Amino acid sequence: MNSGAGSRPKLAVWKFASCDGCQLTLLDCEDELLEVAGRVEIAHFLEASSARLAGPYDLSLVEGSITTAHDVDRIQEVRAESKSLVTIGACSTAGGIQALRNFSDLDELLSVVYATPSFLSTLDTSTPISDHVPVDFELRGCPIDKRQLLEVIGAFLAGRKPNVPDHCVCVECKARGNPCVLVAHGTPCLGPVTHAGCGALCPAFNRGCYGCFGPMESPNVESLICALTEMGMPPEDVDRVFHTFNAWSEPFRHAGRREERP
């Protein structure tokens, strides 16, 4: 998507239901940020600047999930104005932590949490962007990884496929020289079913993987649950570890609700 001489591709960053952490990853590219700004025209990025340029946009980075009727309309407008649309993070890719509402009765939740639920206007569900519009690429993570974000932007600038493998965290973990925390320490770890991308951050510090990047390409959740159960993890804890940032993505969706598992 190299534009002609003199004009840079226009980048837009959009926010839906989210914590802003993924957009902040772009600002967190401290050493590379000036280069990014030199290569693309940052046309719409409210976290960085209130100045907005009109569309269309060459590359839209979309953060957040769809949780309101307004979101449903707005994502259509974003899609219509974007040559390429990339979702960034667990919310826009999987519905996020707020998709836990999808498993509950919304009215009951509202009545418990808010003093005046009638002020709220919200959908029953939190859903990923791909449920609403075609998505060109989904970048995983809660939050996304800075190196992977730069890789995706660089790939779009060069017109090539991003190097973002779909295998599990274990591949990165072993390449880093970590011992398996499941095997060596008996520490529950979702690494074997979780999409790579973080560089095996938690196991490198002797922590189990929390599954921030969602399911890997061929997750065998049932087998890992057997292993976690044999290690002594009670069923309610198994439910809980799968029902976090990527609770709504299959097969984590049913892994966390064993009575509902097919």
Next chain:
Amino acid sequence: MAMMLSLDAVAALVDHLRNDGRKVIGPVLRNATISLDEIDGVDDLPAGWTEHQDGGSYRLERLDRPELFGHATPALPWKSWLYPPRTMLMRANRDNGSVTIEKPTPGAEPFAFFGIRSCDVHALDILDRVFLDPADPTYTARREKLFVVAATCARPGGTCFCVSMGTGPAPSIGYDIALTELWAGDRHEFLARAATDRGRALLGRLEGRAPTEADLAAADHLVGNATQNMGRQLDPTHPTAAAERYEHPQWEAVARRCLACANCTMVCPTCFCSTTEDTTDLSGAVSERWRRWDSCFALDFSFLAGAPVRSSTKSRYRQWLLHKLVTWHDQFGTSGCVGCGRCITWCPVGIDLTAEMTALALDPGGPS
């Protein structure tokens, strides 16, 4: 050439290797495992530690004396130092319309592997068949300079089966110096055998005494004991039988357990598959080509013409196991397995290739 070395002389051996400009890699305690890393001296070795290994389980244990080599295979494979997880193959620079290609020089400081077990030395021999002809520049440069100090296994692990694979427990090939750790009461010594000129030259720089008949008998006894104490075994006729049972229901059974996580291939001392990735920087002026470890358990590994050829975990596990134990012979003239047991220990769900082989070979499993 054989001589008896004190612990101080073994310490001097490591010092000489370092003073000769080598980076010495050896077993160390890391993250509650005995793993591998660069060592500065014998004090870095896991003296007095061993471990209990079983399918999907590894726990450190204390020994009642400070044995340097009282453990079995370390968690990491030694291949990481000869065939690193990531290697840059080339860099292309665009400047004013012209492109120049840089190829990184594969030079690395010379390594010494200290305390490597016979199974893992055999794994180097197997990797040689993969990477020396045609020559892989990175591997060849590192391998040619490698100095190997092997150690006889006294305490095989619960997942070891080197005896079945004919690769141990005593070092038999591929070493410069082999050490056998011997105890006579409180007397702690090492029988050192040199097999190469540079090994003999290095031993010649050390203080030691000639071994007695009793020392040699003690070393033989230790090897005999280790031979009897393998945690696992693999019948050499089983792989061929299993290869005939391509649609055996056991493949489905193991696929239900297999996480396709690739841990087995990453810790395997002989798994060598890689993929290449092209990267570009943001300016579009620099492009790099990297090789990184890949695994036959990854879907992309068999991606051809729009889809993975081996889309099921069953087909991927079968590919790995039958390549390792059967078709490796056709390709490289040896088995791809040395019986180190890492794939059994480090499988998070404890899949045991020796048990899988037995199940496939002994039960006809219906029409094959």
